[in-house]
Amino acid sequence: MNHQPELYWISGSPYAWRVMLTLEVKQASYASHLLEASKGDLKKPEYLRLNPRGRVPTLKHGEHVLNESLAIMAYLDARFRRRRSSASRRTRRAQLAPDL
Numbered sequence: 854m855n856h857q858p859e860l861y862w863i864s865g866s867p868y869a870w871r872v873m874l875t876l877e878v879k880q881a882s883y884a885s886h887l888l889e890a891s892k893g894d895l896k897k898p899e900y901l902r903l904n905p906r907g908r909v910p911t912l913k914h915g916e917h918v919l920n921e922s923l924a925i926m927a928y929l930d931a932r933f934r935r936r937r938s939s940a941s942r943r944t945r946r947a948q949l950a951p952d953l
């Protein structure tokens with residue numbers, strides 16, 4: 854799947870923060886949709902179609918729509934491999950093949 858994940862969130866939500874942290878750890882680029890609860894964004898019909906409970910976070914990835922931060926984190930962990938830095942790749946290669 855080539856779609857970029859889309860994250861729906863509101864400012865100050867620790868549930869959204871932990872999903873954002875997971876995306877950062879995975880170095881996954883994503884589209885950010887900052888909603889405003891005070892403007893009623895969470896109760897608008899187009900958002901309720903993504904999350905009938907009218908809460909954040911919601912992650913949309915292609916045809917998959919996920920609610921509940923822990924479920925989203927588990928999904929991201931399964932779908933996105935963490936990219937290794939070139940330094941850690943060199944260390945790993947040295948451990949596996951010290952003569953190279």
Ligand SMILES: N[C@@H](CCC(=O)N[C@@H](CS)C(=O)NCC(=O)O)C(=O)O
Binds near residue numbers: 895
């Ligand atoms: N169990 C949910 C909790 C989500 C939740 O409570 N989100 C709050 C923000 S921290 C929310 O959307 N509140 C808006 C509302 O209840 O209207 C999760 O882990 O994702």
